[in-house]
Amino acid sequence: MTGSEIERLVQMLARLPGLGPRSGRRAALALLEKRETLLKPLIAVLENVESAVIACGRCGNLDATDPCALCVNTKRDGSKLCVVENIASLWALEGAGVFSGRYHVLGGVLSPLDGVAPDDLSISSLVSRAAESDVREVILALSATVEGQTTAHYLVDRLASSDVVITKLAHGVPIGGELDYLDDGTLGAALQARRPA
């Protein structure tokens, strides 16, 4: 392989999640071999995304408009506010099509190791949104990790003065999960959270 331009392209591609140097080379080769059908459209899309996509000032989602399409959609249930850790979580919930309320992207979870303190998260804006008259329920859809649940408990404290119901996601056996393959912690949490059949 020759040419510093190609090297640079491979290096940039290799920095993307899921790609390494070898897959970066394959992607670079595919782009160069299909200039008209792949490379030029990709450049156009990237330029468009770079200039148009912004973070929604209300929920933190990424979109070409501010407020984003999810925030301005009047068909969505404005009484339910789902708090997610990051945009990947929002996309996961939205992709599943199981929630029709509004979102609030926290921007991470409390993590002393990574130096993430409450002020680094969008907690003040969450408290403001929870105080709005149409919000009835705040759903804490945070990771089932020590950091995620510590953040959830912190949010419960911060939202205590708001007149909203605070709920959080259940922990337990995943769909398709076989008990003998589950870890002890998940099994214990599932047993604790059992419900009448």
Next chain:
Amino acid sequence: MNWIDEGIFLNARNYGESASFVTILTRAHGRHAGLVRGGSSRRLRPILQTGNFVQCAWRGRLEENLGTFTIELSHAIAAALLDNPVALAGLSSACGLVSVLLPEREAHSTVFHSLRKLLDTIKRDNNWFTEYVRWETNLLRELGFGLALDSCAATGQTDNLTWVSPKTGRAVSADAGAPYADHLLPLPKFLIIQNSASTGEIRDGLKLTGHFLGRAAESGGCALPPARNRLLDSFSRTPTTSCDNNVL
């Protein structure tokens, strides 16, 4: 170079796309860091949670290398506490203190065994608060900041001890400490005699140990973990009642 040991999982950070950089308090090798390949995987993430008891095998070319861990779960602690904010704060605080204050790769089997006992108590017993404060006094002793609570620093008397000097960590009797009460730290009774304690006494105990833990952290050029402050906050918001039952 390799060894197998039992450990208490302290923390993990993502490293690259699938690996995790982890720290474990091991019985014979102290607080030890290493890389776990596939640590971000769906199979390993439930295991790599703060407070879990694990079996770990460390392998490195040289002893001073970072090395890699292979980890298996012995006993899950974190999952059982996720819904209990105070218990979770206790777990995070204890593990955070060990992460911050214990030197790396230096065996502290006393701390290992006492932390394992404490985490087990937090999981099983709602009344773990007095044991937590006692555990912090033991940690202070292990760090060289031990409190001397058996006799008064001024008079030598062994009864009616109600204060602790924030400078020396020695107990002071009620009479001798009265003129300096504003400058002394309250000494909760449960640290002298084995008995139950009120929420206020637990709070006093946490403030007492927190003062000296802060000094220990300062001497190491670091700060106490935020989880320790959150634990104290959760007691500060609670009215003073007996901790015989699950009052929080």
